[in-house]
Amino acid sequence: MKPPSRAAKKAVRPSALQAESLQQTRRVHASEIAEDYVEAIADLSAAQGEARVVDLARRLGVTHVTVNRTVSRLHRDGYVTARPYHAIFLTAAGRKLAAACQRRHATVVAFLRSLGIAEKTAELDAEGIEHHVSPATLSAFERHLRRRK
Amino acid sequence: MKPPSRAAKKAVRPSALQAESLQQTRRVHASEIAEDYVEAIADLSAAQGEARVVDLARRLGVTHVTVNRTVSRLHRDGYVTARPYHAIFLTAAGRKLAAACQRRHATVVAFLRSLGIAEKTAELDAEGIEHHVSPATLSAFERHLRRRK
């Protein structure tokens, strides 16, 4: 069945741009777990001096099995040290990534709060939004925060 | 190796809240593809009267194989009709979801644009951000837009 030629070009969002946006979204999702893990490892290291598997499992809301497998991927990718039966520590690359993520996370939460959004809602939404915030958009958030201050 | 008791409780983000946030993020990601698909199907239907597999593949930036399998899941979940060798159409549930997603998408893009973010950046970031925007946050975005207008 051929599309009836009516209405024809309705000047809709171009396919190419949406495809590019969705591809970027998929790329973001591929690196997202690494970001949340290094952030959590940094938080736990600051609070307790180290990050253990159980602590990560509790904080990330998954089982220790999932943590194990993800940590081995983080190790494969050079973000963490991983010795059996020892706590997990960030490498230099891991610390750098964690610092950027912590900063971005805080900015996104502060920005949402500045719009009058409740603390808990801001935290819930920010955990997902943060990864999709490009450097340009992060700058815009910071600019808005400075203006509002 | 036990954590040295120094610094002890550093009043960091509570584990329970972060775990809950990450669980919500994972739930969002599980329904995200359905949202992007019904939105694309609605767009294509409006523009051409129907949504074909090739068109969806082009617009979503994936192969037609991926489209096929996802469409069958959408059919399983009641969002689309699916007859072999025919175009794909939204069910009532699909149209309802698509309308909400289109509206939310437009709001997120407009909100980012109102912060001075470039058109293309807004579009790229919005494609990922939109799914993590809760009803409360969407309201805040709309409120901000009304205020700025």
Next chain:
DNA sequence: TCCATGATGTAGCATTAGCTACATTTTGCC
């Protein structure tokens, strides 16, 4: 009419990400 081409469908591979069940190691405590 018929057939080349485009559209669609399917088989099967890889990776990621979650899980339960069970094995092993480490540790806290008597």
Next chain:
DNA sequence: GGCAAAATGTAGCTAATGCTACATCATGGA
């Protein structure tokens, strides 16, 4: 020191999401 419990590790399952390669269907033009 010895042992129970906690922590950690591993085997193997499911599901989602991407892909290539190949098979089948549908159609428009010669």
